Amino acid sequence: MLSGEKFNMGLDAVELIMGWEKAFGMEITDDEAVTLQTPQMVINLFSAKLGASKTSVGVCPTMRVYYCVRQAIHQVTGLQCREIKLNSNLRNLLPKRNFQETLSEVFSALNLQKPRSFGVGVDMFFKPLTVKDLVNWITAHYPGHFMSKEELWTVWQVSSIVRAVIRDVTGVTHFNDAHDFYHIGIN
Known part of the structure; x- marks a missing residue:
């Protein structure tokens, strides 16, 4: 079910495809792309490509990233891990004077290069940037980075x-995997 958010098929569809390709490190062919009508179809496609297990749940990607982000913030700032909660405002956790520099250090501690676009822009003036925002963004962009080479993907x-990328690219947060993209708001 949607909460009123909408986005357009044109650029959003291209950005979704690129987001999924980057997240999973594999290409979606043009023939595959035209058949993808629901999130479930995307899940099925990548599950098949990755040989994902249907029988086990595996470690929650978002929770794994949260623990890594929390440890990185602890390492960079000296804050105790228990002080670093999902709803914590990053501007309150990181030094205000050197916020962008410290955020870069957090990315570095995660062995990731801080992108130019993260943490800046018009939205930053109207909405606090939380640890959860950072975790969700990293989960959508670098999920495999936090998995061991031996670890196998699960369908879950x-x-x-797949859902994290949809939320990141479109801003739509409430949808069902069975809804076609038109009903989610891509038209």
Whole structure:
């Protein structure tokens, strides 16, 4: 069920495809792309491509990233892990004077390069940037980065990442995997 958010098929569809390709490190062919009408179809496609297990749940990708982000913030700032909660405002956790520099250090501690676009822009003046925002963004962009090479994907993990990319690209937060993209708001 939607909460009134809408987005357009044109650019959003291209950005979704690119987001999923980046997240999973594999290409979606043009022939595959035209058949993808629901989030469930995307989940099925990547589950098949990754040989994802249907029988086990696996580690929650978002929770894994949260623990890594929390440890990185602790390492960079010296804050106790118990002080770093999902709803914590990053501007209150990181030094205000060197916010962007410290945020870069957090990305570095995660062995990720801080993108130019993260943490800046018009939205930053109207909405606090929380630890949860950072975790969700990293989960959508670098999910495999936090998995061991031996670890196998599960269908549940694939579905978590497919949804994370949809939320990241479109801003739509309430949808059903069975809804076609038109009903989600891509038209």
